[in-house]
Amino acid sequence: MHLKNLKLLDFRSWPLLELELEPGVTTLVGRNGHGKTNVLEAIGVLATLRSHRVASDAPMIRTGAETALVGALAHNAGRELTVELALNSGRANRARLNTSPCRRQSDILGVVQSVLFAPEDLALxxxxxxxxxxxxxxxxxxxxxxxxxxxxxxxxxxxxxxxxxxxxxxxxxxxxxxxxxxxxxxxxxxxxxxxxxxxxxxxxxxxxxxxxxxxxxxxxxxxxxxxxxxxxxxxxxxxxxxxxxxxxxxxxxxxxxxxxxxxxxxxxxxxxxxxxxxxxxxxxxxxxxxxxxxxxxxxxxxxxxxxxxxxxxxxxxxxxIEPVLLLDDVFAELDRHRRAALADVAAGVEQVLVTAAVGEDVPDGLRGVRHDVVMTGEGAARHSGITVSPDKSNRDDDDEGISDNREAGPG
CATH class of the missing domain: 1.20.1050.90 (RecF/RecN/SMC, N-terminal domain)
Incomplete structure (x- = not known):
């Protein structure tokens, strides 16, 4: 399976993200704390109805908002399905499948399937x-x-x-x-x-x-x-x-x-x-x-x-089933042998999303489409944004930014 697009609204540091996705590798590059992991977390929430980082929903709702929305268009088993999950502060969460309200949140389970590997997995x-x-x-x-x-x-x-x-x-x-x-x-x-x-x-x-x-x-x-x-x-x-x-x-x-x-x-x-x-x-x-x-x-x-x-x-x-593989800033932590083994497996997966603080941490064969994640604004207005190179290809430019970028989201 693979995701064709992902939408976040008031999810953690993202006031709004509308990200088009394709099969293959998508790499999110940005400094720590700028919101890369939040994107992978949102996909995991659609897959399992829970975060891999926190036990409650409240931290996933952007400060000042009452609701966070995570939505995706998933291509799964030959069908395209739209799935949405609204995380509500102080109220029950609500799910929608193909724009129709679901009686239970669990009705959306199975639409998005993912496997996530992150440094926190040492706790396993x-x-x-x-x-x-x-x-x-x-x-x-x-x-x-x-x-x-x-x-x-x-x-x-x-x-x-x-x-x-x-x-x-x-x-x-x-x-x-x-x-x-x-x-x-x-x-x-x-x-x-x-x-x-x-x-x-x-x-x-x-x-x-x-x-x-x-x-x-x-x-x-x-x-x-x-x-x-x-x-x-x-x-x-x-x-x-x-x-x-x-x-x-x-x-x-x-x-x-x-x-x-x-x-x-x-x-x-x-x-x-x-x-x-x-x-x-x-x-x-x-x-x-x-x-x-x-x-x-x-x-x-x-x-x-x-x-x-x-x-x-x-x-x-x-x-x-070919789940979406989510690799959250792990290549910098692995030695050469484990990096190569993970990269070899990931290269054969239908869709992979990788985050990295430095683009060069990602093995050459896994860089794919590169997006730069940046944090802008001050205080309560501080938020994540994303840029992508015009030809949607990964470059070897300086990690301080990609030249000739266009804005693909807020920020």
Whole structure:
């Protein structure tokens, strides 16, 4: 698939961006903080309904605006589809597909599919479990959009169940036992719904991991042939968990979760928080017999993080899908071997968007159509703009700017 155009309105530093795109490579060059990454982030939001940089939507809405709009015309499976997502401050977000309002945001999942690799991906190896859960969930909803609604409902139920546990904990500390009977009955209901939704998520993650694992292992072997072999294991955080292969059965997972809710009920009430469910699970990355976190060298960490993204790309390809590949300022961070390996893969992708602070950081074969991103204005009026050379070809001019440019957006 590929995008034919991208439109941003009041998205982060962009008051307005209308960018025409073609298959092949598009390179965005500009200084750090000038808005390059915001463009890639917007594409990722259309693909997954979430940012790879922040947990909430508020930072993506331009200061002083109440709504940010991200829209694109996507060529996908022989069809051209227009997709829009409005991020609203203090209100529910709204999605449109081919100009028609969608009942749910998740109705647009699958229209845009992307794989993004960024320096922040080191957190996939070194960071907390939430980073690795996000990787699985974003891949899962792009390949199985219906699970996007399941994840959203799970989050809602989790918030309400956690609020109930917190109120129960407070009531017991205040010695108001008479207030707890009805709350405990309500907790049983929330347990049942959370277990049902959580079972679908766990089963979906395991099914995904079984397909993803060989691609990641192969990618790591190619990037780091002298290193220990990579391994990926799902950690289902319950007492005496079933084997990973058994976790593809949602009914079994639901029963296990219900039993764990019962076993840990008093602990959850005492702490006033939900301690059981897929929001507590982890994807354990290993090198040989050791966990990658804390034991991988800097080079091994980069190779493993890159392998997770290259494996994701190959997983889409196995489905017959060519996602948009987004490379956010990564070539300056990679050594010669990894740069060459990534450039070789990217050269064969239908559409690639690359950002770089310096044009020379991008390998020669990947420079494609070059746009310069610049930040102009002062204070609250400071905003991103973009320029492109008249012949739409990348040049080797000084990175302070391209001569003979025309304005292609605000700024």
């Amino acid at each position: 190896v070194r960071g907390e479990p939430a980073e690795r859960r996000r990787l699985l969930d974003e891949l899962m909803v792009q390949r199985r959009p219906a699970l996007g609604g399941t994840l959203s409902e799970y989050s809602s139920v989790l918030r309400q169940r956690s609020a109930l546990l917190k109120s129960l904990s407070g009531a017991l500390r205040r010695g108001r036992g008479e207030d707890t009977a009805a709350a405990l009955d309500s907790l049983d209901v929330w347990d049942g719904r959370l277990a049902q939704l959580g079972a679908r998520i766990v089963a979906g993650r395991i099914a995904l991991l079984e397909e993803l694992r060989p691609f990641v292992v192969d990618a790591y072997r190619g990037l780091a042939p002298e290193s220990r072999p990579a391994g990926l294991t799902y950690r289902f955080r319950v007492d005496g968990p079933p084997g990973e292969s058994e976790l593809t059965d949602p009914e079994l997972v639901e029963a296990v979760l219900l039993a764990e809710f019962g076993r840990r009920r008093q602990d959850e009430i005492d702490r006033g928080m939900s301690l059981v469910g897929p929001h507590r699970d982890d994807l354990e990355l290993r090198l040989g017999e050791e966990p990658a976190k804390g034991f991988a060298s800097h080079g091994e960490t980069w190779s493993l993080a890159l392998s997770l993204r290259l494996g994701s790309l190959e997983l889409f390809r196995a489905d017959g």
